[in-house]
Amino acid sequence: MRARFFKFKVQMQKFKFQNFGICHLSFVILFVVLTARPVYPVQGKEPGPVRFLGFHAHKYQDFEKNMVSCEVFGEMENLGTKELKGVRVEVDLLDEKGKVVYSEEMELRPRVIVFGNPKGLEQPLKHSEIGIFGINTKECPEKWLEGRIRFRIIEAITGE
Numbered sequence: 639m640r641a642r643f644f645k646f647k648v649q650m651q652k653f654k655f656q657n658f659g660i661c662h663l664s665f666v667i668l669f670v671v672l673t674a675r676p677v678y679p680v681q682g683k684e685p686g687p688v689r690f691l692g693f694h695a696h697k698y699q700d701f702e703k704n705m706v707s708c709e710v711f712g713e714m715e716n717l718g719t720k721e722l723k724g725v726r727v728e729v730d731l732l733d734e735k736g737k738v739v740y741s742e743e744m745e746l747r748p749r750v751i752v753f754g755n756p757k758g759l760e761q762p763l764k765h766s767e768i769g770i771f772g773i774n775t776k777e778c779p780e781k782w783l784e785g786r787i788r789f790r791i792i793e794a795i796t797g798e
Contacts, residue, residue: 687718688725688794691768695731695787697778708778710787713770714748714763721762721797722748731779732786739781743792746771762797 692712700707710729716722724747731740748769749758763769 687716687720687796688722688791689715689717691715693787693789695729695785697782697784706778708775708782709772710744710746710775711770711772713768714746715768716763716765718794718796719765721764722794723762723797724748724795726792726795728790728792729775730788731775731782732788733781734783734786736786738788740775740777740779742775742777744773744775745795746773
């Protein structure tokens with residue numbers, strides 16, 4: 639009787655170990671599927687030769703001008719065959735209800751990070767090259783809920 643019980647116990651442990659691997663793998667796959675985010679974490683439409691990998695905004699205290707400023711920043715990738723010199727966009731700053739508090743049209747010029755210059759050099763992006771951008775808005779409304787933005791691409795400025 640005792641030998642039978644021991645054999646049953648060993649078989650159950652093998653069964654649990656085999657199922658643990660399958661169960662663990664299925665949880666990992668489920669986690670990846672449920673937490674997968676789109677490539678574009680932004681609300682704009684992205685036609686043409688440019689793709690925004692990130693498009694963010696925040697408030698900061700500008701001590702040189704002694705005021706609060708708003709900065710729009712992020713990363714863009716050139717998907718076209720021509721050099722990308724810049725992108726004209728319309729940026730909307732939104733309040734907590736999603737209404738537009740401030741809107742501004744701006745031109746974003748890409749900067750490429752190079753060795754020895756962490757802020758990057760302003761230069762056109764070649765095909766499949768990624769560049770950063772950062773620009774201040776003209777105004778920074780108090781009603782703006784920091785981080786809530788919407789943008790629309792007006793045109794991509796390419797090299798001839």
